[in-house]
Amino acid sequence: MSAIEDGRWRRIRALIHKETLQVVRDPSSFVVAFVLPALLLFMFGFGISFDATRVKVGLVIEEPTPETAWFLASLSNTPFFDVRQAADRRAFVDDLSAGRLEGVIVLSGDFAERLARGDTAGIQVITDGSDPNTAGLVSGYVQGAWQSWQAQRALGDGSDGNGQIAIDSRFWFNPELESRRFLVPGSISLIEMMIGALLTALVVSREWERGTIEALLATPVGILEFIIGKLVPNFVLGMCAMGVCVLAALFVFHIPLRGSIFSLLGFTAMFLSVALSLGLLISTVARTQFLASQMAMLVAFLPGLYFSGFLFEIASMPLPLRAFSAIVPSKYYVQGLQTIFLAGDIWAVLLPSAAVLGTMSVILFALTARNTRQRLD
Amino acid sequence: MIWTRLSALILKELLAAFRDPKARIALIVPPLLQLFLFAYAATLEVSNVPVGVLNQDWGMASEQLISRFERASAFSEIRRYRSLDAAQAAIDRQDVMVVVHIGQDFSRRLAAAEQPTVELLLDGRKSNSAQLVNGYIGAIISQFGLDYRLGADVRQASEIVDRTWYNPNRDYRAAMVPILIATLPMTMVLMIVGMSVARERELGTFEQLLVSPLQPLEIVIGKAVPGLIVGLAQAVVISLLVTQLFGIRLSGSAPVLFLGLTVFLIAVIGVALFVSSLVSNQQQAMMGIMVVMMPAMMLSGFSSPVQNMPSWLQPVAQINPLTHILVIIRGVFLRDMPFWLVAERIWPMAAIAVVTISLAAWMFRRKVQ
Numbered sequence: 001m002s003a004i005e006d007g008r009w010r011r012i013r014a015l016i017h018k019e020t021l022q023v024v025r026d027p028s029s030f031v032v033a034f035v036l037p038a039l040l041l042f043m044f045g046f047g048i049s050f051d052a053t054r055v056k057v058g059l060v061i062e063e064p065t066p067e068t069a070w071f072l073a074s075l076s077n078t079p080f081f082d083v084r085q086a087a088d089r090r091a092f093v094d095d096l097s098a099g100r101l102e103g104v105i106v107l108s109g110d111f112a113e114r115l116a117r118g119d120t121a122g123i124q125v126i127t128d129g130s131d132p133n134t135a136g137l138v139s140g141y142v143q144g145a146w147q148s149w150q151a152q153r154a155l156g157d158g159s160d161g162n163g164q165i166a167i168d169s170r171f172w173f174n175p176e177l178e179s180r181r182f183l184v185p186g187s188i189s190l191i192e193m194m195i196g197a198l199l200t201a202l203v204v205s206r207e208w209e210r211g212t213i214e215a216l217l218a219t220p221v222g223i224l225e226f227i228i229g230k231l232v233p234n235f236v237l238g239m240c241a242m243g244v245c246v247l248a249a250l251f252v253f254h255i256p257l258r259g260s261i262f263s264l265l266g267f268t269a270m271f272l273s274v275a276l277s278l279g280l281l282i283s284t285v286a287r288t289q290f291l292a293s294q295m296a297m298l299v300a301f302l303p304g305l306y307f308s309g310f311l312f313e314i315a316s317m318p319l320p321l322r323a324f325s326a327i328v329p330s331k332y333y334v335q336g337l338q339t340i341f342l343a344g345d346i347w348a349v350l351l352p353s354a355a356v357l358g359t360m361s362v363i364l365f366a367l368t369a370r371n372t373r374q375r376l377d
Numbered sequence: 378m379i380w381t382r383l384s385a386l387i388l389k390e391l392l393a394a395f396r397d398p399k400a401r402i403a404l405i406v407p408p409l410l411q412l413f414l415f416a417y418a419a420t421l422e423v424s425n426v427p428v429g430v431l432n433q434d435w436g437m438a439s440e441q442l443i444s445r446f447e448r449a450s451a452f453s454e455i456r457r458y459r460s461l462d463a464a465q466a467a468i469d470r471q472d473v474m475v476v477v478h479i480g481q482d483f484s485r486r487l488a489a490a491e492q493p494t495v496e497l498l499l500d501g502r503k504s505n506s507a508q509l510v511n512g513y514i515g516a517i518i519s520q521f522g523l524d525y526r527l528g529a530d531v532r533q534a535s536e537i538v539d540r541t542w543y544n545p546n547r548d549y550r551a552a553m554v555p556i557l558i559a560t561l562p563m564t565m566v567l568m569i570v571g572m573s574v575a576r577e578r579e580l581g582t583f584e585q586l587l588v589s590p591l592q593p594l595e596i597v598i599g600k601a602v603p604g605l606i607v608g609l610a611q612a613v614v615i616s617l618l619v620t621q622l623f624g625i626r627l628s629g630s631a632p633v634l635f636l637g638l639t640v641f642l643i644a645v646i647g648v649a650l651f652v653s654s655l656v657s658n659q660q661q662a663m664m665g666i667m668v669v670m671m672p673a674m675m676l677s678g679f680s681s682p683v684q685n686m687p688s689w690l691q692p693v694a695q696i697n698p699l700t701h702i703l704v705i706i707r708g709v710f711l712r713d714m715p716f717w718l719v720a721e722r723i724w725p726m727a728a729i730a731v732v733t734i735s736l737a738a739w740m741f742r743r744k745v746q
Contacts, residue, residue: 031664039668043675049685050421050505056684096542098718099704102684122538129544130711132552133421133505134682139539140512165487165522166494169511172468174501179681182502202660293663294403298410306418311680313506315453316424318417335471338502348470 011221015229022203023233033199033237034244037191041245044187045253050179055138056082058092058104065112071123074149075105080141096128103127103138173258173342184253185337186310188245189330190301192268195238196275197282197300198293204230204283205292223369231276238272239265249341259340263350267340270357271333275300277364278329284371304330310338332356382591386599393576394569394603404568408561412615415557416623420549423509425453429476429498431464432457436484442495442521446477451513464498474500475510487525543628543711551625555710556679558615559641559702562608563673566642567649567666570604574653575662593741597734601646608642629709633719637705637726644698644726647733654740673699698726 023033059075061068075081084101086092095101106124114121125142127135174181207213216226246264249255257264278300286292306312307321308330314322325331332353339349395401428446432439447455456473458464464476478496486493495518499507544551577583586596616634619625627634652665676690677683677699683691694700701722708714 027661031668036664036667036671039671043672046690047672047676047686048681050681051685054684094715094718097708097712097714098721099708124538124540126540126542128712129541129547130552130707131682132544132547132549135541135544135547136509136512139541140508140515143512143515165518166492167497167515167518168494169497169499169515171499171501171504171507171511174504177501177504177508179505182504289660290663291403294407298407302411302414306414309503312419312421313423313426313503315426316420316422321418339471342502343469346469348466 007220008222008225012225012228015221015225016232019203019229020233020236023237026203033195033241036194037241037245038248040187040191040194041184041248044183045180045248048179048183050133050137051177054082055080055102055134055141056084056100057138057142058095058101059083059085060087060089060092060104060106061085062087062107062109063112067112067115068107071107071149074152075145078141078145078148081145096126099128099130101128102131102134103142105142180253181255181342182310182338184249184255185341186308186334188242188249188337189271189308189310189333190304191241191245192238192272192333193275193300193304193330195241196234196272197279198296199237200230200234200276200279201282201286201292201296202289203234204280205286205289208283208287209289217372223372226372227280227365227368230280231273234276234279235269235272238276239268242268242272255341257341258344260345263345264337264340267333267336267350267354267357270354270361271329271336273361274329274357274364277361277368280368281364281371284368303328307331308334310334327360329357329360379595383595383599383602386591386595387602390573390599390603391606393573394607404565408565408611408615411561412554412557412618416550416554419553421505421509422549423474423506423513424451426451426475426506426510427454427456427473428452428514429456429458429464429467429473431459431461431476431478433481434479434483435481436488438484438487438525439479442479442518443477445517445521446514449513449517451510468498468500471500471502474503474507475514477514487522550623551711552707554619554623554625555706556703558612558619559638559699559706560674560679561615562611562638562642563645563699564670565611566604566608566645567652567670569607570600570646570649571653571662571666572659573600574650575656575659578653578656579658587741593738596741597650597738600650601643601734604646604649605639605642608645609639612638612642625710627710628713630716633716634706634709637702637709637719637723640723640726640730641698641702641705644730644733647730647737648698650737651733651740654737673697676700678703695725696729698729701726 057075059072061072072083072085076083084092089104089106092101092104096104104126106126108122108124111121111123123142123146125139127138129135171177204213207216221229242265246257250257279296282295282299283292286295303324307314307325307328309325314325314331317325336350336353339346343349394404430443430446432443443455446452456467458467458476461478464478467473468476476498478498480494480496483493483495497511497514499511501507541547574583577586587593591599616627620627648669649666652669653662656662656665672693674680676686676694677697678694679699683694683700686694705714705719705722708719
């Protein structure tokens with residue numbers, strides 16, 4: 001028994017050694033493992049932001065009065081607006097059309113007069129619907145500025161809130177409302193998916209393409225040993241990339257880590273084993289590098305981008321797509337990552353997600369083993 | 378003479394791109410799949426989400442307010458919690474994104490014309506969606522307060538009249554789907570042009586091309602024209618699908634859009650040729666294309682506006698042809714952008730095309746010596 005076990009360990013060690021050399025020597029695996037992750041993390045951290053921090057708005061004041069000056073001041077005093085002023089709304093039409101302004105606020109000529117008379121004075125807000133997200137944020141900001149202006153006016157009048165309902169919004173886990181805080185953990189899931197699935201698919205499909213895999217399988221190496229030999233070096237690579245990502249998230253992007261580092265690593269290991277098995281499965285189906293890279297993009301990367309819930313809201317999608325998202329591993333990983341980074345170790349989220357990921361990796365592993373064996377016959 | 382040489386080269390390139398059936402599938406299926414995924418999945422809108430309610434008030438007013446949430450189309454259902462702890466746990470578990478906390482004296486203070494407070498607890502793990510939900514709920518509560526006061530006959534001093542131009546319903550599909558007219562052909566052109574030079578390098582036939590009577594610039598043109606034909610054809614097909622199938626109206630002029638797309642695709646071809654002049658095999662080309670494509674997609678205003686980027690990163694977006702064509706597409710589709718504004722965005726793409734194509738031709742010539 002011990003002799004058989006010895007042989008098995010020796011073979012696995014030799015295989016891991018060979019695979020490691022292969023990964024280390026190939027510049028393109030270096031690109032996949034380090035350059036692309038760095039690029040992606042950098043772009044999600046700096047390039048993508050839903051936070052319209054300084055909105056460029058045009059303020060049309062058709063007839064300047066102390067009231068309108070007051071309104072202008074209350075807009076300029078918030079950090080949200082970069083206000084330009086004109087007397088006629090036509091001055092801003094081209095700018096809005098060219099996308100140089102994100103909104104126009106119009107105070108009509110009778111604004112002060114109506115206020116003085118006690119009539120309802122209208123403030124028109126025009127937003128650019130070709131970017132619906134920013135349009136929504138801009139009208140929200142204007143609403144907020146208008147509310148505080150009104151509250152100040154009410155103070156000046158000496159009247160109280162007059163039954164107005166105050167709304168006190170508390171954003172937990174991310175009170176500064178930085179989109180970066182959920183985009184960076186989300187992009188880590190894309191990076192891990194890419195290393196796990198794309199790199200593994202490329203590396204193994206090259207062996208199929210070149211025919212070296214037959215040579216390998218003709219040796220005493222068993223299917224299981226073969227798979228473990230392929231997985232271990234890529235697993236190590238993925239964990240290294242994770243380390244780089246976590247350091248960058250903490251020290252470059254200043255994302256808090258409220259959970260423990262152990263749950264982060266354990267959870268990542270679970271996800272990585274799913275991604276690696278998926279990559280292996282792709283390589284046994286595709287068998288050429290070009291096809292493998294295409295399939296990895298389609299099966300692993302795109303669902304990870306669209307259906308993981310970090311960029312697009314899954315609840316808003318039509319039912320078939322919502323159902324599909326249930327079998328996308330990235331969805332569970334993103335849920336877990338966002339929770340571990342921003343909220344802490346909440347086991348009610350982490351344990352069910354980890355259980356799903358574990359089941360997925362077992363199924364994918366079994367499928368790969370079966371596929372490889374069939375190919376051998 | 379030059380025309381015979383060129384047309385032969387172009388014909389050869391077209392054949393090379395479409396001969397392999399697997400490659401044909403890889404060029405046709407992913408773009409279509411992306412089109413449908415994008416149309417139905419890529420939304421930042423929030424709808425169909427459950428709302429949590431923690432109501433500690435015993436009066437009528439709070440129930441009237443809650444019934445307004447029930448009727449709002451953005452929300453799927455109301456989930457009631459009995460204590461703050463239960464509400465907190467529900468947010469932790471991501472059962473709900475928001476809990477509306479109505480305090481004990483809500484009805485009393487509202488009736489007494491004092492200022493009652495409603496507390497919204499939101500899950501900041503998804504701050505963008507949470508902000509939108511915050512806006513929806515805020516609007517419902519304000520409207521409720523307004524209606525309540527109207528009953529008591531108190532006039533409001535001023536009001537906000539909210540208008541959205543160009544896309545009145547702020548429809549995501551109308552704003553997002555036309556963008557695919559540029560991004561999908563870009564992906565395909567990068568692949569076709571970038572891989573074709575790399576394949577010749579790998580097979581060693583590129584040297585044969587270089588020793589033929591073809592000049593480096595002619596080789597560049599021969600590699601570029603098939604990419605342009607295929608890219609424009611795909612752009613036209615997607616435009617038709619976008620306008621006919623998804624019913625998104627083109628408000629501006631089609632020829633202006635076509636002109637913009639042509640210049641854009643030439644710029645993309647220039648980038649692809651430049652990348653392929655640096656690599657020596659297909660795998661490297663593939664990696665090179667990925668390294669170019671991902672930043673091009675993300676630093677373009679494709680998923681979030683360029684203005685939101687830090688100011689030191691915005692110049693990078695300006696040397697990205699996708700940034701300019703996206704402004705043109707959104708402008709021509711939704712805003713009926715006048716030609717002189719479109720021209721402002723065409724010349725930077727033309728400049729990118731001239732620079733990258735000359736660089737590629739120069740690299741090819743250098744390889745000869």
